[in-house]
Every structure is written in C-alpha cells, then in structure tokens.
Amino acid sequence: MTIAAYNPRHIPEGLTELSSLALDLRWSWHHGSDSLWRAIDEETWKATHNAWLVLNSVSGEWLDTLSNDETFLALYQRQVEAHRQFERTSTWYSDEYQGRLDKGVAFFCMEYGLSESLPLYSGGLGVLAGDYLKAASDLGVPVTAVGLLYQQGYFRQSVTAEGQQLEFYPYNDPSMLPLTPLTNDDEQWVRVIIPFPGRQVRLRAWKARVGHCDLLLLDSNDPRNEPGDRGITSELYSSNSEKRLQQEIVLGIGGWKLLRQLEITPSICHINEGHCAFALLERALDWQNEHATDFETARLATRATNLFTTHTSVAAGFDHFPPGLIRLYLTPWMNEYGFTMDQLMGLGSSSGEHSLRAGDEASINMALLALNMCGRINGVSNMHRKVTQTLLQPFFPRWPACDIPVESVTNGIHTPSWDSLESDALWTKACGQERWRRPLPSSCPLSDIPDSDLLSMRQAQRRRLVHYLRQRLASQHCEHTPGNNPDAACGLLLDNETLTLGFARRFTEYKRPDLLLSDPDRLLALLNNRDHPLQIVLAGKAHPKDECGKDLIRRWKAFSWLPGAEGKVVFIEDYDLGVAAQLIQGVDVWLNCPRHPWEACGTSGMKVLVNGGLNLSQYDGWWAEAWNDSVGWAIRPGATFEELSTSNSHDHSDALELYELLEKEIIPEFYQLDANGHPGRWIERIRSSMNGLTATYSANRMVREYVESFYLPMVELGNRRNPTSARDMVETYRDVSQMWRRLRFTSVEARQSNDEQTFFVDVYLDGIPEQLVAVELVAEASEFGPRETHMMTMNHPQVGSEHGYSYECSVPARPEGHYTPRIRLRDERLNLPLENTAVLWRN
Numbered sequence: 112m113t114i115a116a117y118n119p120r121h122i123p124e125g126l127t128e129l130s131s132l133a134l135d136l137r138w139s140w141h142h143g144s145d146s147l148w149r150a151i152d153e154e155t156w157k158a159t160h161n162a163w164l165v166l167n168s169v170s171g172e173w174l175d176t177l178s179n180d181e182t183f184l185a186l187y188q189r190q191v192e193a194h195r196q197f198e199r200t201s202t203w204y205s206d207e208y209q210g211r212l213d214k215g216v217a218f219f220c221m222e223y224g225l226s227e228s229l230p231l232y233s234g235g236l237g238v239l240a241g242d243y244l245k246a247a248s249d250l251g252v253p254v255t256a257v258g259l260l261y262q263q264g265y266f267r268q269s270v271t272a273e274g275q276q277l278e279f280y281p282y283n284d285p286s287m288l289p290l291t292p293l294t295n296d297d298e299q300w301v302r303v304i305i306p307f308p309g310r311q312v313r314l315r316a317w318k319a320r321v322g323h324c325d326l327l328l329l330d331s332n333d334p335r336n337e338p339g340d341r342g343i344t345s346e347l348y349s350s351n352s353e354k355r356l357q358q359e360i361v362l363g364i365g366g367w368k369l370l371r372q373l374e375i376t377p378s379i380c381h382i383n384e385g386h387c388a389f390a391l392l393e394r395a396l397d398w399q400n401e402h403a404t405d406f407e408t409a410r411l412a413t414r415a416t417n418l419f420t421t422h423t424s425v426a427a428g429f430d431h432f433p434p435g436l437i438r439l440y441l442t443p444w445m446n447e448y449g450f451t452m453d454q455l456m457g458l459g460s461s462s463g464e465h466s467l468r469a470g471d472e473a474s475i476n477m478a479l480l481a482l483n484m485c486g487r488i489n490g491v492s493n494m495h496r497k498v499t500q501t502l503l504q505p506f507f508p509r510w511p512a513c514d515i516p517v518e519s520v521t522n523g524i525h526t527p528s529w530d531s532l533e534s535d536a537l538w539t540k541a542c543g544q545e546r547w548r549r550p551l552p553s554s555c556p557l558s559d560i561p562d563s564d565l566l567s568m569r570q571a572q573r574r575r576l577v578h579y580l581r582q583r584l585a586s587q588h589c590e591h592t593p594g595n596n597p598d599a600a601c602g603l604l605l606d607n608e609t610l611t612l613g614f615a616r617r618f619t620e621y622k623r624p625d626l627l628l629s630d631p632d633r634l635l636a637l638l639n640n641r642d643h644p645l646q647i648v649l650a651g652k653a654h655p656k657d658e659c660g661k662d663l664i665r666r667w668k669a670f671s672w673l674p675g676a677e678g679k680v681v682f683i684e685d686y687d688l689g690v691a692a693q694l695i696q697g698v699d700v701w702l703n704c705p706r707h708p709w710e711a712c713g714t715s716g717m718k719v720l721v722n723g724g725l726n727l728s729q730y731d732g733w734w735a736e737a738w739n740d741s742v743g744w745a746i747r748p749g750a751t752f753e754e755l756s757t758s759n760s761h762d763h764s765d766a767l768e769l770y771e772l773l774e775k776e777i778i779p780e781f782y783q784l785d786a787n788g789h790p791g792r793w794i795e796r797i798r799s800s801m802n803g804l805t806a807t808y809s810a811n812r813m814v815r816e817y818v819e820s821f822y823l824p825m826v827e828l829g830n831r832r833n834p835t836s837a838r839d840m841v842e843t844y845r846d847v848s849q850m851w852r853r854l855r856f857t858s859v860e861a862r863q864s865n866d867e868q869t870f871f872v873d874v875y876l877d878g879i880p881e882q883l884v885a886v887e888l889v890a891e892a893s894e895f896g897p898r899e900t901h902m903m904t905m906n907h908p909q910v911g912s913e914h915g916y917s918y919e920c921s922v923p924a925r926p927e928g929h930y931t932p933r934i935r936l937r938d939e940r941l942n943l944p945l946e947n948t949a950v951l952w953r954n
C-alpha cells in the first residue's frame with residue numbers, strides 16, 4: 112500500500128516547509144515558533160498545542176492568504192532559518208564524541224510523554240522517556256526511540272459532582288497527531304510482520320521527529336489484521352495480562368525487527384523498564400542467524416551493549432506472565448529461530464538454569480529476562496539502586512546485597528520543556544541562550560540577579576497560575592458544585608499573593624495523597640489563617656482498577672466543599688503534561704510525600720526548580736540526594752531504607768512532621784519580610800535551590816551520564832566480542848562451571864603483627880586458569896570499620912599439588928573471624944558478577 116491517500120493537505124508554494132516545521136516536535140519545548148502557529152490558527156493552537164493539527168485544520172484559502180502576507184512571511188522565514196540553523200549547529204556529542212556511537216542508540220519504552228498533543232503516556236515513566244529523548248536531541252546523541260502508537264492511550268479523566276472519577280478513551284486519529292507514516296525508499300509504508308498463533312500480525316510503522324532524534328511507533332490497527340489483533344495497541348496499561356503480553360511482544364520483537372528492516376544495527380540497546388525485554392531476545396536471535404552461531408554465543412556477544420534501566424521499587428512491579436500464555440504466543444516466533452521454551456524459561460523464569468532460586472513459581476519475569484540479557488543494569492537514584500539490589504537478591508543468592516551489580520543514574524527533567532517565560536528570561540540573562548544544550552557552565556551564578564527580579568518572577572508565575580486555574584475550573588463546570596458557594600468553586604477566592612502549595616501525581620496509596628488530610632482541622636486552620644493563609648491545588652488520576660486511589664480523590668473533593676476549604680483547595684481534572692506545566696511554573700511549594708522507600712526517583716519536584724518553586728518532600732528518591740537545609744524541606748531527613756519496612760507504620764509521624772514544617776517553617780518564612788520589604792529568607796532559599804539543583808537534576812546531566820558512563824564503555828566492551836571470541840568465552844565458562852563445584856579452600860591462616868594481620872590462603876582450583884580467579888578477603892561493616900574488600904596476591908603455585916595456589920594479603924587488624932575469604936571470577940572481558948554469579952565463600 113502506498114500512502115498517497117495519507118498525504119497532508121496542499122501547502123502553497125512559498126510555505127512548503129511549514130509541514131516539516133509542524134512535524135518536528137521541537138515546537139513542544141522550543142517556543143520560538145509559537146507565534147507562527149498562533150498566526151495560523153490561534154484557537155486550535157491554544158486548545159491543542161499541536162502544530163500539525165493547526166496546519167491541517169485551516170482552509171486552503173487561508174493558507175493562500177498567509178502566503179501573500181508580508182508579516183506572516185517574515186515570521187515564517189525566521190522560523191525556517193532558525194530550524195536550518197538548529198540542524199547545522201554542532202552539539203555536545205558532535206564536539207566530544209562524534210563517531211563513537213556511530214550506529215546509534217536504540218531506546219525502548221512502553222510510553223512516551225513528549226507533548227500533551229501526543230497522548231502516548233500515562234505518567235512518570237513516559238514523561239521521563241520523553242525528556243530523555245528531548246535532551247538527547249539537544250546534546251546531539253544519536254538516539255532512535257521505539258514505542259507503541261496507542262489508538263486511545265491512557266484514559267482521560269473527569270470527576271463528577273460527587274467526587275467520582277470517570278474515565279474516557281477518546282480516539283487518537285493518527286492523521287491529526289504530529290506523526291507521519293514511516294516510508295521506505297520506494298515510498299511504501301513500512302510494515303513489520305510478526306508470527307502469532309495461527310496467524311500473522313501486521314504492524315504499521317510511524318515516525319515522530321523529536322529534533323535530532325526519531326521516535327518510531329508501531330501500531331496493530333491494520334484493517335487486514337483480525338479484529339482482536341487490531342486492538343492490541345488500543346490502550347496503555349490495560350490490566351488484562353494477555354493484552355499486556357501481546358503489547359510487549361509487539362514492542363520488543365516488532366520494534367527490533369523494525370530497526371533491522373530499516374537497516375539500523377544500533378551500537379547500544381537501552382531498555383527503559385523490563386516491559387521491553389523481548390527486544391533483547393530478538394536482538395540476540397537475529398545476531399545468531401546472521402553469524403551462524405549458537406544462542407549462548409549470541410547472548411554473550413550482544414548483551415555487552417544492552418542496558419537495562421529499572422524504575423520499580425517493589426518486586427510486584429515487575430511484569431510476570433504465566434508459562435501457558437508465553438508458550439501460546441511465543442511458540443510460532445521461537446520456532447522460526449529454533450529457540451525453545453526451555454531456553455526461554457531458563458532465562459526468564461526464577462526456576463530456570465540462569466536463576467538460582469530453585470523450586471520457585473515458573474512464571475516468566477520480564478525483569479529477570481532483562482537481567483539475563485543485559486550487560487549493565489541501573490536504578491534511577493542512589494536510594495533506588497540499593498532498593499533494586501535487595502529486589503534482585505534472589506537472583507544472586509550467595510552475594511551480599513551491596514555486591515549486586517546494580518548502578519545508578521538519577522533521573523532528570525528536560526529543563527527547556529518545564530521553564531516558564533519569566534524564568535527563561537531570567538536564566539537567559541544569567542547564562543545565555545543556549546545554556547540547556549550544553550553542560551551548564553559553572554560560571555553563571557544567579558547570585559547576580561537582584562532579589563526583586565526573583566520576586567517579581569515568582570509573582571508573575573503565580574498570577575498566571577491563578578488565572579489558568581480559574582479557566583480550568585470554569586471548563587470543569589464549577590458552577591454545579593455541591594458546595595454553597597459557586598464563586599469559590601470557580602476559583603474566584605484564589606489569591607495572587609497567597610502561598611500556593613501544589614500536589615499532583617498518580618492517586619495511589621503509596622503516594623499518600625491523603626497525608627495532608629490526616630488532621631482536617633489542622634489543615635483548615637492553615638487555610639484560614641487571616642494573615643498567613645495557604646491555598647492548595649491538586650491534580651491526579653487513579654488507575655481505573657484502583658478503588659483505593661479513586662477513594663482518595665473522593666476524599667479530597669469532599670474536603671474541598673467544606674465551608675473553611677471552599678475556594679482554597681481546588682482539584683484540576685485530567686492531569687497531563689499541559690496541566691503539569693502550568694502547576695509546576697506557578698506553585699511556591701511542591702509537595703511529595705510517598706511512603707518511603709517506594710519512590711524510585713520522582714521527577715515532578717525537579718520541574719519546579721528552574722522556576723524558583725521549592726520542594727517539601729519525603730526524604731526519598733532524588734530528594735534524598737538533593738536535599739539540604741538551604742534548598743527546601745524534607746520529611747524524616749536521613750531516613751535509610753534499611754531501617755524501614757514497606758508498612759504504613761510511619762504514616763502518622765510523617766503527617767505530624769509535615770504539619771510542623773508547614774506551621775513552623777514554611778508559612779512563616781514565606782510571609783516574613785526583611786527591611787527591604789522582601790521575604791528575604793524565602794528568596795535566599797529560591798536562589799540556593801535554583802543555583803544548586805537545576806542543572807544537576809536535568810535530563811541534560813542524565814543523558815551525558817548515560818553516554819559517558821554507560822554507552823561509550825559498553826561499546827568498547829562489546830567491540831571485543833565477535834563470533835570467535837564470544838564462542839571462546841562461552842566454552843571457557845562452560846568448563847569453568849564444571850570445575851567450579853570442585854573448588855575448595857585447602858588452608859587459611861592469619862598472623863597478627865601490631866595492628867596488621869597477614870592472611871595466607873591456599874586454594875584448589877581444579878584446572879580453572881589462575882588468571883580467571885580472584886581470591887578476596889571481605890570484612891563486613893562493624894564497630895571496627897566500614898565494609899572492606901581486599902584482593903589477595905597469588906604468591907606461588909603450591910609445590911607438589913596440581914591446581915593448588917597460595918595467596919597472601921595484609922590487612923588492618925580486626926578480631927578473629929571478621930575477615931572471610933572468598934573466591935570469585937575475574938575477567939575484564941565480562942561484567943561480573945552480572946554475567947557469571949559464581950562465588951565460593953570460606954565459611
């Protein structure tokens with residue numbers, strides 16, 4: 112099928128580049144072209160923020176008129192030139208690393224939050240993927256992202272007068288989304304075909320342009336598919352696990368096949384969450400075919416350049432599928448490669464050969480599959496790295512949690528997508544135009560910006576927020592509220608000068624949206640303080656199946672009708688990127704109070720930084736790294752997750768701390784004026800937060816960290832794995848695991864001299880080459896010092912004993928029994944112990 116029928120409307124000569132401008136989602140963060148879209152169709156632009164829709168909803172006559180309008184032409188020319196300039200200009204990547212990732216990075220994710228006009232996301236994970244992609248474009252990193260085009264996406268929310276959440280699934284008409292069908296050189300629409308039981312599923316491919324990067328999307332809504340299959344990509348996060356599995360097959364297997372069909376062989380495959388793990392399998396099997404090897408060789412060769420990022424904090428968050436379902440859906444595909452169900456179970460089920468916990472339920476765990484197929488794995492904050500180490504502990508049974516090879520890259524947000532007009536102006540003054548496209552220079556202190564500028568920026572932003580809230584409340588039929596006062600319900604009591612607290616996120620139990628409600632009288636007193644009042648804006652969706660989350664919305668709605676709260680607490684429906692952008696620009700304080708340690712990272716609080724909003728947050732996720740006394744407020748600062756269970760035992764004390772912080776610190780500080788009539792301490796705090804945190808918690812920093820600490824070294828390691836060397840390694844380690852079970856310590860001795868101990872350890876290696884082995888002394892943290900690991904030196908092979916070796920090492924003295932010797936593998940060609948978990952402890 113060609114796509115002539117799809118071709119967009121006729122564009123007058125002289126404006127031909129409007130289409131490509133409208134199809135580059137760069138307009139979603141680079142506001143230079145706003146005036147252009149406004150000039151074409153202000154109403155549509157304001158309502159949708161979708162430049163492509165703007166272009167396609169006006170008449171041909173109007174475009175003809177514009178093509179003869181000098182003012183418009185000048186505007187158009189400026190944008191065309193700016194876009195050419197953007198495409199030509201060198202980037203951080205092209206300056207520093209050009210060619211090092213020449214085949215590019217493939218990035219897989221279930222959802223992408225790039226713009227409210229492309230509703231292919233539900234929340235944090237998608238917004239992060241969108242921000243990652245935009246920052247990759249800014250930095251010039253060659254990323255091709257792969258995802259699904261949902262016919263409906265995530266549900267849209269409204270809330271009835273009784274506080275009940277209603278869910279709607281409006282249809283995403285692809286021709287009205289800023290996308291084009293992906294075509295090949297012959298102008299044919301690219302399609303991917305994957306085998307399903309008794310049939311084939313055809314996938315249509317689409318492309319969204321995100322500055323320098325592409326986002327490729329697959330959907331199954333091809334009329335030639337069976338009706339049920341057309342619906343595979345209908346909605347995001349369906350609770351039906353069969354549909355979930357179908358989607359993950361389409362994304363992972365279909366996604367990798369799509370790249371190959373386009374002749375893309377990425378240098379790196381980065382999967383964002385375990386949902387996409389099938390991509391790693393397809394990659395290995397494809398490599399196996401191409402190089403005519405066995406699967407283990409292919410797995411070893413490809414995994415070095417697979418990165419697995421996990422965002423989950425509880426084991427139940429990993430997707431599991433029953434083997435029956437897997438067998439049904441994957442057998443036709445596995446048959447094509449001669450891959451077997453046993454092999455798959457070995458990789459993905461916790462009773463398989465690569466997992467080490469025996470007798471467990473045999474479902475396929477997508478995180479475990481990812482773990483067995485990747486070369487590196489990372490969590491999304493330092494705290495989350497530790498949480499992940501404990502989650503993965505069952506797969507590394509003889510390793511202490513702290514040795515489990517999980518790294519961390521703290522998430523960040525795409526600053527230019529989240530700054531306000533006013534903060535943009537202020538930062539431009541301090542640090543120049545192009546600041547977010549490069550590492551932020553350390554020499555652009557906001558300290559030169561006068562207090563009064565910061566203050567008027569904050570005031571302007573708050574005023575705009577109040578205005579926006581009133582508009583939204585009007586469109587939410589505020590006049591039909593069960594309360595007594597329609598004016599209040601419509602936001603007319605919201606005040607431009609009042610301290611404004613924001614809370615917006617998924618309404619689900621662990622996020623504790625009700626923490627602030629736990630003492631309603633105390634909250635009412637804060638709202639109604641005559642001299643130092645508070646107002647609150649809330650937003651958030653509850654998953655359609657989450658009754659508890661829906662009840663939390665009901666409780667807030669009911670509270671907001673109480674006479675003392677009416678008009679001071681407002682709930683904005685249908686939280687999405689557009690709502691988020693308005694809230695995070697305007698609020699003074701952003702509240703986040705999840706149950707510790709459930710927040711893997713949390714990103715919404717990072718979005719207020721650039722705009723001078725302050726964070727009041729649980730000491731969890733990113734805030735546990737970012738917080739200090741001068742930048743904001745932490746609930747239970749210093750909490751470490753080791754001391755905490757996942758129970759609700761801290762809810763009460765956390766709520767008390769939250770009220771105390773508001774009453775004793777936050778509210779007084781906001782209203783306390785210095786000799787200049789400014790809230791001096793508040794402004795000082797804004798300055799510390801903006802200065803100290805904005806660049807660190809940006810996606811710019813995050814993407815550079817992925818490139819420099821992961822992608823580049825991973826490519827180096829991967830380059831050492833060709834079909835021959837990979838096969839050699841597989842054979843070597845097959846022998847090693849045979850011999851490993853006969854390894855033993857033959858003697859361990861320690862001699863004390865002053866404050867040093869010298870250990871002599873003899874081991875029997877049963878033919879494992881000595882260079883592949885490390886003998887270590889490990890002391891756990893105790894009153895005698897922190898945890899220590901010392902590598903012992905091999906002194907000599909033991910005389911008269913084949914395969915016997917003597918090791919020695921001097922260490923700071925500790926009481927007897929504190930040092931334990933262990934034998935592990937050592938091979939710089941492998942990432943250990945991820946790729947081989949062998950270890951022997953001398954108990």
Ligand SMILES: *Cc1c(COP(=O)(O)O)cnc(C)c1O
Nearest residue numbers: 234235616687688691713714715
């Ligand atoms: C930033 C954002 C999120 C993620 O926020 P968290 O703090 O991680 O909960 C979710 N939804 C939207 C619309 C966002 O903009």
